[in-house]
Amino acid sequence: xxxxxxxxxxxxxxxxxxxxxxxxxxxxxxxxxxxxxxxxxxxxxxxxxxxxxxxxxxxxxxxxxxxxxxxxxxxxxxxxxxxxxxxxxxxxxxxxxxxxxxxxxxxxxxxxxxxxxxxxxxxxxxxxxxxxxxxxxxxxxxxxxxxxxxxxxxx
Numbered sequence: 001x002x003x004x005x006x007x008x009x010x011x012x013x014x015x016x017x018x019x020x021x022x023x024x025x026x027x028x029x030x031x032x033x034x035x036x037x038x039x040x041x042x043x044x045x046x047x048x049x050x051x052x053x054x055x056x057x058x059x060x061x062x063x064x065x066x067x068x069x070x071x072x073x074x075x076x077x078x079x080x081x082x083x084x085x086x087x088x089x090x091x092x093x094x095x096x097x098x099x100x101x102x103x104x105x106x107x108x109x110x111x112x113x114x115x116x117x118x119x120x121x122x123x124x125x126x127x128x129x130x131x132x133x134x135x136x137x138x139x140x141x142x143x144x145x146x147x148x149x150x151x152x153x154x155x
Contacts, residue, residue: 005066007032008076018064022056023047025063026073034074034103038132045104045131049073055104055111074103077110086110089148090141097135104131109145119149 004013007030014029026032026049035058038046042057049058050072051065078084083091086109096102105128112119112127119127124145133141 001064003063003067005063005068006070008071008073014063016063019062021059022049022061022063022066022071023058025066026058026071032073032075035107036100036103038100038104043130043132044101045108046101048104048107048131050107050111053111053114055108072107074106077106084110085151086113086144086148089144089151093140093144093147095137095140095144097137101131101133101135105133105141109148113145113149117149119145121146 001018002013002015003018004011006012007026012030014025016025016029023035023037026035027037035049036046037059038044040059042060045057047057047059048055050056051069078087086106090096090102090106108128108131116123116127121142124142128141128145
């Protein structure tokens with residue numbers, strides 16, 4: 001089936017089964033490798049993308065649900081030369097260790113900060129509670145989200 005949607009501000013057209021996970025289409029058909037395959041069960045958050053301003057788990061979202069919608073992936077936030085303020089905050093705080101979960105953390109933090117520009121520590125912890133990270137950079141992640149909140153940039 002032919003499915004049309006937008007990814008990172010560009011039109012995308014794919015010919016796949018409607019039940020194909022959005023994650024597979026993003027990675028395999030569109031070459032976007034920011035979102036990662038982690039658990040395949042929407043439990044770890046590594047596959048998080050933003051759809052309609054909300055973080056979603058692309059591993060369990062059928063591509064048909066993206067039809068006529070705007071999807072934002074990590075690649076769409078910023079560039080190496082001009083990172084998005086959330087990305088820059090994570091760089092400045094060295095908030096990634098292995099980096100596998102960082103896509104989910106950054107995309108979730110971006111959507112959260114768009115709606116909550118002055119969050120408390122408890123609100124940040126609650127917003128990121130669904131992202132599994134085993135590396136132990138939780139303090140750096142908290143500092144990065146708080147740093148990004150200082151910019152209060154809504155993109």
